[in-house]
Amino acid sequence: MTAKRPLRALLVEGIHPSAREILAAEGISVTALDKSPPKAELAELVREFDLVGIRSKTRLTREVLEGANNLLAVGAFCIGTNQIELGVANACGVPVFNAPLSNTRSVAELMIAEIIMLARQLGDRTIEVHKGRWMKRAVGCREIRGKTLGIVGYGHIGSQVGVLAEAMGMRVVFFDVVTKLPMGNNRPVRTLDELLHESDFVTLHVPATPQTADMIGGSELAKMKPGACLINASRGNVVVIDQLADALRSGHVGGAAIDVYPEEPEGNGEGFESALQGLPNVILTPHIGGSTEEAQEAIGREVGTALANFVTRGATTSAVNFPHVDQPLMEGKHRILNVHRNVPGVLGDINHIVSESQANIFAQVLATDPNIGYLVMDLDHEVSTEVCDRIGALGTSIRTRILDDR
Ligand code: NAI
Numbered sequence: 001m002t003a004k005r006p007l008r009a010l011l012v013e014g015i016h017p018s019a020r021e022i023l024a025a026e027g028i029s030v031t032a033l034d035k036s037p038p039k040a041e042l043a044e045l046v047r048e049f050d051l052v053g054i055r056s057k058t059r060l061t062r063e064v065l066e067g068a069n070n071l072l073a074v075g076a077f078c079i080g081t082n083q084i085e086l087g088v089a090n091a092c093g094v095p096v097f098n099a100p101l102s103n104t105r106s107v108a109e110l111m112i113a114e115i116i117m118l119a120r121q122l123g124d125r126t127i128e129v130h131k132g133r134w135m136k137r138a139v140g141c142r143e144i145r146g147k148t149l150g151i152v153g154y155g156h157i158g159s160q161v162g163v164l165a166e167a168m169g170m171r172v173v174f175f176d177v178v179t180k181l182p183m184g185n186n187r188p189v190r191t192l193d194e195l196l197h198e199s200d201f202v203t204l205h206v207p208a209t210p211q212t213a214d215m216i217g218g219s220e221l222a223k224m225k226p227g228a229c230l231i232n233a234s235r236g237n238v239v240v241i242d243q244l245a246d247a248l249r250s251g252h253v254g255g256a257a258i259d260v261y262p263e264e265p266e267g268n269g270e271g272f273e274s275a276l277q278g279l280p281n282v283i284l285t286p287h288i289g290g291s292t293e294e295a296q297e298a299i300g301r302e303v304g305t306a307l308a309n310f311v312t313r314g315a316t317t318s319a320v321n322f323p324h325v326d327q328p329l330m331e332g333k334h335r336i337l338n339v340h341r342n343v344p345g346v347l348g349d350i351n352h353i354v355s356e357s358q359a360n361i362f363a364q365v366l367a368t369d370p371n372i373g374y375l376v377m378d379l380d381h382e383v384s385t386e387v388c389d390r391i392g393a394l395g396t397s398i399r400t401r402i403l404d405d406r
Pocket of ligand 1 (some may be wrong): 079100103104107152153154155156157158175176177178205206207208209211212233234235259260287288289290291
């Protein structure tokens with residue numbers, strides 16, 4: 001057996017300390033950097049680590065991933081994973097974990113704030129007072145109690161918004177392409193048109209897909225109740241901005257709160273222009289739906305836990321680019337993890353090597369995608385690194401490790 005060394009994790013871009021705590025508790029040695037390393041140094045740096053955690057600015061390209069022979073897994077401490085070449089990571093046997101759930105509540109709470117802001121024209125009132133104009137009025141300003149909220153996309157965020165809105169006394173209807181369990185008294189409607197006709201507020205919580213691109217344009221806006229308001233904190237291309245601006249100018253749409261745009265600046269401080277700027281009762285925010293300290297901490301925990309579960313038991317159930325396996329550990333059993341090219345005969349080759357080592361297979365779970373297979377195998381007695389090396393040396397193997405020993 002080779003001497004064990006602690007696993008090493010590199011966390012860059014100021015990832016929340018909650019991730020470090022979780023990894024350190026598993027005996028992993030963590031190096032944390034505030035910024036993304038310079039591009040020229042990234043490949044060399046990543047090569048030294050078993051785990052790498054990034055946020056949205058660090059690009060894990062083919063060159064970086066293919067050179068990282070020690071790399072076991074990547075944590076994307078954010079929602080998006082476009083900055084990582086996921087297919088290359090998959091082919092290298094490296095699962096990538098992200099944090100799809102950690103900012104759900106933050107987005108949902110902002111939606112409630114915005115519904116009230118739109119109902120009370122709060123954006124305009126605060127701008128007026130900041131500019132030294134006293135414009136007290138009640139006309140056109142309403143309570144949200146008893147009004148109808150229409151939620152398009154009743155997934156994680158949409159359903160949370162529904163629960164909170166109902167607690168505020170709203171009637172809630174939702175439209176989703178998948179049949180969803182309604183929360184509380186939330187009520188599904190059969191079509192988007194039905195939702196648009198009924199709702200005083202329409203809020204969008206769909207993913208970016210070919211079907212949701214330009215989903216809300218002039219003809220959908222025309223179907224909304226006169227004076228109803230639109231909220232979009234989902235993806236920038238779901239709403240046709242110019243057509244929304246027209247509907248707001250005509251007064252048919254009574255207000256809008258927009259957090260996401262077809263084109264967004266890369267960083268803070270850059271200029272930004274939109275056809276919605278300066279229109280009445282329009283709240284414009286810089287993609288902050290999920291941006292809270294609680295969400296950052298939760299992201300650290302969610303991805304940190306996924307990485308810890310991967311190194312301690314080989315669990316990949318929340319990976320975005322990898323076959324899903326999560327087999328509970330059993331006391332006294334010894335686990336081998338093998339990632340291989342998905343071609344016929346691999347299992348036979350591996351089992352042959354195991355049987356030659358006189359070990360009995362206690363549990364074996366294989367999950368595949370079109371390119372790779374991921375095998376988690378528990379043996380009834382300790383196998384030598386020689387067995388692991390023999391499995392690793394098979395022409396089909398990509399990554400092989402004995403748990404705890406790499
Ligand atoms: P989710 O995947 O849990 O829910 C999306 C729902 O939309 C699913 O129930 C799905 O069946 C439904 N859907 C898909 N296509 C549809 C269609 N054509 N019509 C109606 N329903 C459809 O996603 P989650 O976590 O609720 O996120 C929703 C959106 O919010 C995503 O686009 C995400 O990128 C965005 N988001 C924005 C943030 C911000 O800072 N503004 C932060 C977090 C997420």
